[in-house]
Structure formats: structure tokens, C-alpha cells
Amino acid sequence: MNTLREQQRSFAQFIVNGEDGGDAPETPVLKQSPSSQFKDIQRLQIYRNNFVISLREALAGVYPVIHKLVGEAFFHHVAREYIQHHPSCTGNLHDFGDKFADFLQAFPGLEALPYLPDVARLEWAYHQVFHATEGEMLNLSALDEKQMASLTFELSSHCVWLSSDYPVLRIWQANQDGQEETTVSLDEGGVRYVVLRHGPQIEFHLLSAGVFTLIDSLAKSNTFAQACEDALGVEADCDIAVALQFLVTQKIVNGFSHPPTASRTT
Amino acid sequence: MIPRINSDIPARAGIGLRAPHFETVLEQLPDVAWFEAHSENYFGLAHGDRVGGKPLYYLERIREHYPLSLHGVGLSLGSVDPLNRPHLKQLKNLIDVIEPGLVSEHLSWSSVNGRYFNDLLPMPYTEEVLAHMVNRVSATQDLLGRQILIENASSYLEFSASTIPEWEFVVALAQQADCKLLLDVNNIYVNAMNHMFDPLLFLQSVPAELVQEIHLAGHTTKTFEEGVLRIDTHDQLVCDAVWSLYGAAVSRFADVPALIEWDSNLPPLAVLLEEAQRADAVAGFVANAEERHEHIA
Structure with missing residues (x-):
């Protein structure tokens, strides 16, 4: 050979x-x-x-x-x-x-x-989501509040969440084929967003600082209680119930696991 | 859920399925016998264990209405790198989901030391290389648990090291690895012109029972100061010479499905449908002519 x-x-x-x-x-x-x-x-x-x-x-x-x-x-x-x-x-x-x-x-x-790398991050996220398997809708109705607090969540591969100091979503939208010429001012400021897919539809959703942090914290395998604390730390009036509803209906969370039960002494 | 159509690829012309046509195909459900999909487009990214994504969303829906074949371009069968197991795992997963009628790959290589060139690069044809290819195809068939078709590639050069004519090499490979052949008539023609051999000799050297599919595509003729080269571009109509060669192929390999490949500079689906109709017409004409011939004789 x-x-x-x-x-x-x-x-x-x-x-x-x-x-x-x-x-x-x-x-x-x-x-x-x-x-x-x-x-x-x-x-x-x-x-x-x-x-x-x-x-x-x-x-x-x-x-x-x-x-x-x-x-x-x-x-x-x-x-x-x-x-x-x-x-x-x-x-x-x-x-x-x-x-x-x-x-x-x-x-x-x-x-x-200077915004170019973040626009590229958005385009790669879009590409990842395009090729990712869609998540499953979770059913959390059987869980009470106490159980919820100690859960850790698995995030779906069909979503990518990002933040930028630049208005990259507006830059991306303004540069799609068929868009009329517009001016995007960098003074518009930064953006937090998630890209995800529903069937053939790829969607962008803007995120508040709190919801962004909630997702980010859950992705690090923190418990739901910890993630909520992190979210409220950056956005005091973040509505956790609404945020959780969003995470479930958009299939951003894909699975959950209970904490390992503490070993009992008999 | 709608029950799926049977997976068998009929002995009629199909069309290479490309992303810009997904929605048109599902809306119009055109009268075409089958589609062929490039396997890697439906893998999802980077060695995931699950296939997926928007392309697979469409492919599964198209599969409800049409038989499909899966045509790989990235397995790098001819490479001396270890066989790409993650790639094969992804292919196996896709096969399980799609239930294709045929699965094919190329007689070519595309990687060295894990670096990929994502192209179908040419092989020298020697006994040593034949033994290597036989091993690789056999291992692939074992891992996939099914027989595959190997396609003859186009090339713009020949290696001095080659000792076996291309047509003898592909036949020996199929016989020794117990695979079947996907004869690309356009590639035969391109190579015949580039390397000065009689394309009919290629066809006549291949036992009919080895051929399970034929490819048809357009190529580009480029003229340089030093001579003319045919480049396998898949970006235009099948040329007259290749249609003639297809007629000869149909006459030799009766009842074999043919496929119209068009990968870049993609026209509207209607143009591909016309090409497929033409392929069916040529096959029908050849069959009729042979029947008439028998009557006269």
C-alpha cells in the first residue's frame, strides 16, 4: 500500500x-x-x-x-x-x-x-440549526414547584443562543436577498437572541438579559433554582413562569433529570 | 401517516434531488419515477449520532411519494486513511430512516491523514490498488449490512503507475468485492475523450448483470493551447454524444434505472423532468428497435 x-x-x-x-x-x-x-x-x-x-x-x-x-x-x-x-x-x-x-x-x-465576527457567529448558528434534529416538546405538568427547583435540563441541539454588542440581527436581516436598502446604525446597540427550527421554519427570537441567562445557566447543568437565581440576578423582574413556558413551547429544553437521590443511611 | 411507497428503484429515469427543488417537488409531485439524494446533505453536522435537519425534514416527506437512492460523495473509499467509521455510522442511520432502494459511492479518494479535499480524486489502477479497494468496499458492505454500487469517476489525468485499464479494474472490483456498478455514461465519455479510448469498449467489457444504475450528466469542453479537456461539471444538458452512448448502454444493460445529475447552475425542475423523459424515450426507442430487429431476423 x-x-x-x-x-x-x-x-x-x-x-x-x-x-x-x-x-x-x-x-x-x-x-x-x-x-x-x-x-x-x-x-x-x-x-x-x-x-x-x-x-x-x-x-x-x-x-x-x-x-x-x-x-x-x-x-x-x-x-x-x-x-x-x-x-x-x-x-x-x-x-x-x-x-x-x-x-x-x-x-x-x-x-x-468590528461586528463582522458576530455576524459570522449568527450565520454559523443558522447553519447549525438548519442541520440539527428538532427537539421534543416536554411535559412538565406532573411536576410540582419543589421538584422543579432541583431539576437539571437538557437543551436541544436545534437551538443556538448568542449575544452581541452589535445589532447583528438587524444587520443580517438588512442583507437578505430582496430587502430594500436600509441603514443600520451601530448605535442601536447589542442584541441577545436564540435561533431555532420548527420543521422547515428557522426562527430568530430576541431574548431579555434574564431569559438569556436562564438558558445559559441551564446549559451549564445548573439546577432550575440556580438558573432562576442567575436570571433574576441580571434582570430582577424577569417573569420566570413566562420564560419557562417559552423554553418548553420552543422546545429549547428537550429533557430533564432529577438530582441524584442522596444516599440514605439505614 | 401516509404509508410509504415501496423502496425499489424502477428501471426508468430518475432525477438528482437538490435543495432548491424540495418544495416544488412536494407541491407538484411531478411524474418522475424516483429521486437520488446525496447522502451527506442529510447527515446533520459533525459526527452526530442522529441524522437530521431541515434537509431530512423534506427528504422524509418526499420519500413518502417516491423511491429514493442514496448517493455518497464523501466516504473517501480509495484513501489509505482508515475507513471513516463515524461517516459510515451516519450513513447507516440515514439508510435506516430513508430505506433507500440503492446505496452508492465512488471509485475515488478524498482524504489524506484526516484532511479532506471534498472532491472525487482519481486512483491509479494496479493490482495493489485493486486489493485495497476490494477490502474497503467489502468492509463498507459488512458495516452497512447491504450491497452497494460503485460508480466509475471522471478524471483529467492518468497515472503512469496504472497497469490495468479502467473498465477491467471496475469489473474486477465488482466481482471480487461482490458489489454492483453504477455506470456513469458521462464519466465514461469524458474519460474516453480525455484519455483517448473507445467508450464502447468500456461498455462492452462490463458484464450486464453487474450494472444496477446508470448516471447521465452534462460536462464542459475546455480548450487550452495545449489541447482539449472535458471537465465533469454537472451544470448543463446531457450532450448528444453522451445520449448516443446511453443508447448503446441501454441496449447492453436492459432494464436499468438511469439518473439525471445536475449539481451546479441548477435549472428549474421542469428542465430536469424533460431530461428524464428524454432518457426514458431513448430507452424505450432502443427496446422497440431491438424488438423490431428480432421480428425482421
């Missing part, structure tokens, strides 16, 4: 680095066709182009608003760099691009658009 291993390694090397991989890149030896004068490098270059284009298009498919905001030329540039630094590591192209927001955060030349 060593021959095949060697051949695939050098093929891959060329796909990733092209002719920049060295003065004379080591490439697999190809057959010469009697009907054409293509050099080996030219034939391999087709695969290199396909590789770059397909990963770039996958990235543009997940991040259409980023593409729009930075423009085609810059997007090509940043995508090429991203592909080099964060290779695809599964056979499913939909997994590609998960680190793009952090990459943009550190990318030189984008300092003038």
Missing part, C-alpha cells in the same frame, strides 16, 4: 500548496496523452482549482451575508487563507467553516467592521 500512500500524499501536497510547495513540487508521475501537450502540473492544477473553489463556495453558502459585506474579491482572499489554516476534516462539506468567526476576528484588514 506504500505506493498508493505516497501517490496520495504527493497529490494532496500539490492540491494544498500548488507550485508554491517548493521550487519543483514532488508530484505523481502521469501518463502523457498522444493527443495533447498538457504538462503534469496543468492537469493537477484542475484538481487544485476544484478543491479551492468547492471549499470557497461551501463557505460562501454558509456565510452569504459576510460575503456581501466584504465583497467578492476580499471574500475570495479570506476564504483562501481560511482553507489553508482550517482544513476540512470530514467527508461532509457542511461541517466546513465552523471556525470562520474566530478567524475573521483575527484577520488583518477587517478592523473597520
Whole structure:
């Protein structure tokens, strides 16, 4: 198998680095066709182009608003760099691009658009929710208040909650296809929101500081009592009953477990 | 719940199912015999144990009305990396949910040391590579608990190391791994033009009982100073030469389902339906012609 291993390694090397991989890149030896004068490098270059284009298009498919905001030329540039630094590591192209927001955060030349990484986080959240399994509706009616307090909740994978110092939801909406030109002022301030899916429908819901904290605290496996305390700590008049209703009907909470029973001495 | 239609893929033309057509398909329930879906589009993200997402929401509904086949593009069967178990687990889960009539993958590779290129890269054809592919396909069939089809890939180069013609390689693979073949007639034509062989020789070398599906797609002819290359772009109508080759294929492999593949620069569904009708018409014409021929003889 060593021959095949060697051949695939050098093929891959060329796909990733092209002719920049060295003065004379080591490439697999190809057959010469009697009907054409293509050099080996030219034939391999087709695969290199396909590789770059397909990963770039996958990235543009997940991040259409980023593409729009930075423009085609810059997007090509940043995508090429991203592909080099964060290779695809599964056979499913939909997994590609998960680190793009952090990459943009550190990318030189984008300092003038400080909200860009958070817009990318929103777009990745949308993509995650698009591909996630929908949660199940919980039935909590059998539980009394005391039992509720000690429960921990499991959160569904079909929702992602995020916050930003920038009005990223408005920026995202203003840049959807078919939207009339509007101006979004950064002075509008930050936003907390959750992205979730109901069947084919992907929805954004704005969250108050209290509800955001409630979800965040439950996600850390805190008890419901602890999560409520955290929520009320950031928003004193947070209506916990309404918040819980929201979490259940939106299937944000997907399951619950009772605390481990304390060991009894007999 | 509506009972599902039987999973068997009929010997008629189907269409590659793409996301922009999901809603149109469900609204119109067009007169097409079956659909083929790219497996990975329905996996959900990153090695989850459950398949899911909005694409699967639609696929399950479409499955109620049509037989489906699952066509993989990401298993990297030809790679020397270990077989991708999480990927196979996701595929198995999807198979359990969708109950496809056929499951297929490619004679190609796409990863090295866990880095994926998400493309169908070409293999050299040697005895060593054949043994490797036979192992990989056998292991895949064992893990999935079913027989799969392997598709011949298009290529823009040939390796000096190759010692076996492509058509002999695919036949030997199917016979030794006990899999079936998905013959992509467009890929045969593209390779025949790129590598100067007679596409009919390819068809004639494949025993009829090995072929369970045929693919049809459009490709692009690119002219360079150094010569001409056919690129397998799946972005246009099937060309006349490939229709002719399809006629020859139908005549050799009777009663095999055909599929119209169109992946980029996607037209309205109606265009794909017309292509599928054309494929059925060609198959019908060939069958009739053979009948007439028998009468005369």
C-alpha cells in the first residue's frame, strides 16, 4: 500500500500548496496523452482549482451575508487563507467553516467592521440549526414547584443562543436577498437572541438579559433554582413562569433529570 | 401517516434531488419515477449520532411519494486513511430512516491523514490498488449490512503507475468485492475523450448483470493551447454524444434505472423532468428497435 500512500500524499501536497510547495513540487508521475501537450502540473492544477473553489463556495453558502459585506474579491482572499489554516476534516462539506468567526476576528484588514465576527457567529448558528434534529416538546405538568427547583435540563441541539454588542440581527436581516436598502446604525446597540427550527421554519427570537441567562445557566447543568437565581440576578423582574413556558413551547429544553437521590443511611 | 411507497428503484429515469427543488417537488409531485439524494446533505453536522435537519425534514416527506437512492460523495473509499467509521455510522442511520432502494459511492479518494479535499480524486489502477479497494468496499458492505454500487469517476489525468485499464479494474472490483456498478455514461465519455479510448469498449467489457444504475450528466469542453479537456461539471444538458452512448448502454444493460445529475447552475425542475423523459424515450426507442430487429431476423 506504500505506493498508493505516497501517490496520495504527493497529490494532496500539490492540491494544498500548488507550485508554491517548493521550487519543483514532488508530484505523481502521469501518463502523457498522444493527443495533447498538457504538462503534469496543468492537469493537477484542475484538481487544485476544484478543491479551492468547492471549499470557497461551501463557505460562501454558509456565510452569504459576510460575503456581501466584504465583497467578492476580499471574500475570495479570506476564504483562501481560511482553507489553508482550517482544513476540512470530514467527508461532509457542511461541517466546513465552523471556525470562520474566530478567524475573521483575527484577520488583518477587517478592523473597520468590528461586528463582522458576530455576524459570522449568527450565520454559523443558522447553519447549525438548519442541520440539527428538532427537539421534543416536554411535559412538565406532573411536576410540582419543589421538584422543579432541583431539576437539571437538557437543551436541544436545534437551538443556538448568542449575544452581541452589535445589532447583528438587524444587520443580517438588512442583507437578505430582496430587502430594500436600509441603514443600520451601530448605535442601536447589542442584541441577545436564540435561533431555532420548527420543521422547515428557522426562527430568530430576541431574548431579555434574564431569559438569556436562564438558558445559559441551564446549559451549564445548573439546577432550575440556580438558573432562576442567575436570571433574576441580571434582570430582577424577569417573569420566570413566562420564560419557562417559552423554553418548553420552543422546545429549547428537550429533557430533564432529577438530582441524584442522596444516599440514605439505614 | 401516509404509508410509504415501496423502496425499489424502477428501471426508468430518475432525477438528482437538490435543495432548491424540495418544495416544488412536494407541491407538484411531478411524474418522475424516483429521486437520488446525496447522502451527506442529510447527515446533520459533525459526527452526530442522529441524522437530521431541515434537509431530512423534506427528504422524509418526499420519500413518502417516491423511491429514493442514496448517493455518497464523501466516504473517501480509495484513501489509505482508515475507513471513516463515524461517516459510515451516519450513513447507516440515514439508510435506516430513508430505506433507500440503492446505496452508492465512488471509485475515488478524498482524504489524506484526516484532511479532506471534498472532491472525487482519481486512483491509479494496479493490482495493489485493486486489493485495497476490494477490502474497503467489502468492509463498507459488512458495516452497512447491504450491497452497494460503485460508480466509475471522471478524471483529467492518468497515472503512469496504472497497469490495468479502467473498465477491467471496475469489473474486477465488482466481482471480487461482490458489489454492483453504477455506470456513469458521462464519466465514461469524458474519460474516453480525455484519455483517448473507445467508450464502447468500456461498455462492452462490463458484464450486464453487474450494472444496477446508470448516471447521465452534462460536462464542459475546455480548450487550452495545449489541447482539449472535458471537465465533469454537472451544470448543463446531457450532450448528444453522451445520449448516443446511453443508447448503446441501454441496449447492453436492459432494464436499468438511469439518473439525471445536475449539481451546479441548477435549472428549474421542469428542465430536469424533460431530461428524464428524454432518457426514458431513448430507452424505450432502443427496446422497440431491438424488438423490431428480432421480428425482421
